Amino acid sequence: MMAALSASGQVLLIEKTDSLGKKLCLTGNGRGNITNITPINTFPEYYHNGKFLKKALFTFTNEDLMAFFIKNGLKLKVEEKKVFPASDKAKDVVKLLEKLLKKKGVEILYKQKVKDILVRDGQVLGVRTKDGLYYAAKVIVATGGASFPQTGSSGDGFELLSKLGHNIISPRPALVPLKLLEKVAELSGITVMDVNLALFSSGKKIKARRGPLLFTHFGLSGPTVLNLSCYLPLNFSEAKIKIDFFPEYSVDELKEKIISNGNKTLKNALPGKLPEKLREWLLNYFGQNPKAVVYSLSPKVITKVSQALKGTFFNLTGTMPLETAYVTAGGVDVKEINPSTMESKLIKGVYLAGEIIDCHGETGGFNLQMAFSTGFLAGKS
Template identity: 45%
Template sequence: MSKVLVIGGGPAGMMAAIMAGRNNNDVMLIDKNKELGKKLKITGGGRCNITNMRDIEDFLEKIVVNHKFLYSCLYTFTNLDLVEFFKKHNLNFKIEEDLKVYPENDKSQEIIDILKKELKKSNVKIIYEKEFKDLLVEDNAVKGVVLESEEIIKADKVIISTGGMSYPKTGSSGETYEILKKYGHTINKIYPSLVPLIIKEKWIKNLQGISIRNVKVSSYSKNKKIEMLGDILFAHFGVTGPVILNISSFLNKTLKEKEVDIIVDFIPDIKKEELSKLIRKNPNKAIYNNLKEILPLNFTKELLNYLSINKKPNELNKQEEKRIIESIKNLKLTCVGTKSINEAIVTSGGINVKEINSSTMESKVINNLYFAGEIIDVEGLTGGYNLQIAFSTGYLAGISV
């Protein structure tokens, strides 16, 4: 039996503590908040997109950074294993668009309650409102931790699952990076990821609140074309919505250095020739009325206003029609940056995976120190991938101590 400390009570930390406890270790879970799973509680607007039911090989393709590092943990504790873990507590799930998995009642609190029951069953002692300040390291091995109150808690093994820097109000504010640097770990540069994009074009603010489903957004990252499909939402600062959050994962680093163009096709399933016929369908009606079956009326009105075209279809010349079609099929927007990491869903960057044993989640720099969750430099797209990463890395760390 080992004495194990788990620092951080998010999904990765709770799963790590549960599995370490099941292996008959003496486990203590320490969290700085008054409650466990504070960020998990607000995930997906409180609905909790817990995982995705893609085959693991397809699942790995949705991991943007360091997917090879995650092979062991995702095969050790798969999406099917995660769903089965909760089903044992009679929690029902539903599978929605793009194979996203949610609790049937759309309540993240039920996920947290089950994890807390499992923590109790595994005899995990939980310490609330205690902040991790430092590690105790001797002879290149961890011996415990120091809390902010200067309290020292000794241990044989320590699992760090304190999260990244996104949503700092939930407790993941990034102080752990500096502690780990001090003991020789490399922290890859931190960027906001799955984050809204700020757009230069001022007229976009007139579209605030308008959402359009299933648009295609394309851009270039490191001379490679990136194309994504999904929903877009206009805001006063620019654009957000699932397709924008996903493409931000590929553009965030470049946007720290320069502007990036994105091209939006608002109706990817409709060809230009067909769009031309729709524009002229009723020659004496307003153009936006002819297009209202395929695009929101208020969007088309603002687009035509931006193009300074206030004509009926029978008054349009070919050049004006071409401008309308190009603006709907290939609207170029200039991204000048992302919103801050406070508004990002996940953190890009973190502990360099080359310094972690992918088969156990143990540090290669400090013996008996393990990692789980968002503190590691791994990230996936939206759709349940990041929560699965948290649970799978936590599981593997927990069974390895």
């Protein structure tokens, strides 16, 4: 929709489903988390392939996006840096965009799936749908990824562009809970409000995030875990997640906390932020007796426990399915797209925007900002 609004000349928008913005309506649990007030110069840090997105993000910034909506009558509000419509209804964002498309005179075809992008001698000619041919000097592909297929985002664009010779980085889930090799089912439902999580691949730290952690019957979830899932390596056999359960303490400070409770059992000597069930499970996992009295333990054992609580590795085995993921990782290889225009380097006149590109961001409005920014740049180019 943003690409159609920023494009000049006669514009035809071809929609696969019976309405626009179905996936947008799901964002922010239906509230419409359109962007984030984090300074735009730091935005690339929150994306896979963030460097590629710099031109798009800096051409149409979060400030530009908010100004665009406010100018056109949509009131906004900010909660913990996340920007929402004041009504808390994502549908109001879609309704405004539809109104602006109508005002601009954009023709919209509903229930039309594009079968092929027409190309001759490296130049786009138009598209073919089930009902006919539509000729154009410029085609913008903004079909989304492959998550939430019920919204129309079912990976069609990957197939279309693969036919044209584009390399498609294998689509996979992002912003998704993680599965662990370790058996943690008995911890299901336990939340720890402040931990530090670090993702490792082949022994190298890829990314770290601090925040809440939720244990599930299969592994880990919660916003901090979802954000780390954006940076997962393709090979899960090389992936581990390191959990610091007490980021507020150093190892020595944690040792002192335990030693100061010398008359208590080890599980009760630990700081109370961890639920008892989790404390007991962890100590067993570390090979220690949760019921051992602290004063009976050697300094070496207390140091070992403190170090383990400050950094224990868990083995990743996978994620929840792509269909349940908030966004799709993978997509058209960014090496084959001009970041200054979003035009394909293989086919003149074909442009790409949004989740179909091998870029995805963390929670908090970053993915919608990417969609709006790349759409704006593609339409403007």
